[in-house]
Amino acid sequence: MKGNVALTEVAVPYAEALMSVAQSRNLTEEFGDDVRALLSLLSQSEQLQKFLDNPFIQAEDKKAVINRILGEGANTYLRNFLMLLVDRRRIMLLEDVCQQYLALLRQLKQTVLAEVVSAVPLSEAQQQAVKEKVIGMTNAREVELETRIDPDIIGGVIIKVGSQVIDASLRGQLRRLSLRLTSA
Template structure:
């Protein structure tokens, strides 16, 4: 993620423009799914990210690669939007714009993002239980889970919703026990 200035000055207005187009065409969720896919692709492929970020690569070459990455079934509004980012030399902010779009989409749908860290992958029922607890805690309509695996927490989960952190991990419990014992 780039600096907050770049986020506020560049990514936010472009994300708002994409949201405006999506809302006027009633395709906010469809664009959201495509944006999530793009973000996953950028996170998984250093080669693609470096190609897009490289200022010495010609705009036509970037457009051709983006066209191939999106494929034929891509939303034409999103495709055109990405071409505008290339033309305006803002494509290097693509990940930030995508993240901002998802923030706007969550606000629109009254969805909160819950970042869940667990020692092992969570089952569907565990994920559903976490979603229900987060809904009760935040009064949101929906919860979007972003799960990560960290074997260092030994067991349990750490849930982060906004600035609130719920540490129900074994590592956290052991740390709290250690602090209590050392202060006694």
């Protein structure tokens, strides 16, 4: 489903509705945490994703699974929202709705998302340095890091903020050096 522009466009009004409920109840951050947890669960469980996407599984069965996942302490508004997605046969958009909600939350908080690829896990000090660099580039109030490990970059980092890419990886430096040598 990722990358499908039409489905993302359908998800936007649902994400906006969830944001509206969150703002009216002053729960934007709490919903943000819950949405991140849902996204993490969906990315870790392909079986759950397929279950929710399957149109032949009864709505009541999907609701029962969602209730078990959320547990007793889940926010009532979020639970009702997920049940609405099931009733409207839009639960297959859950991942897109969650991504759109987080984008709206970042916009509300003047936070930018920086995707960071490194060869090894970054220390706290390195993550802080990346955040400061991104704040300097974007004038954002806060930076949310989404890190990924890719040993193929050999060393250094690749930082992507929106359409800007900073390639400070050894692989990128070697590629640029190779291009300079071949053009000379």
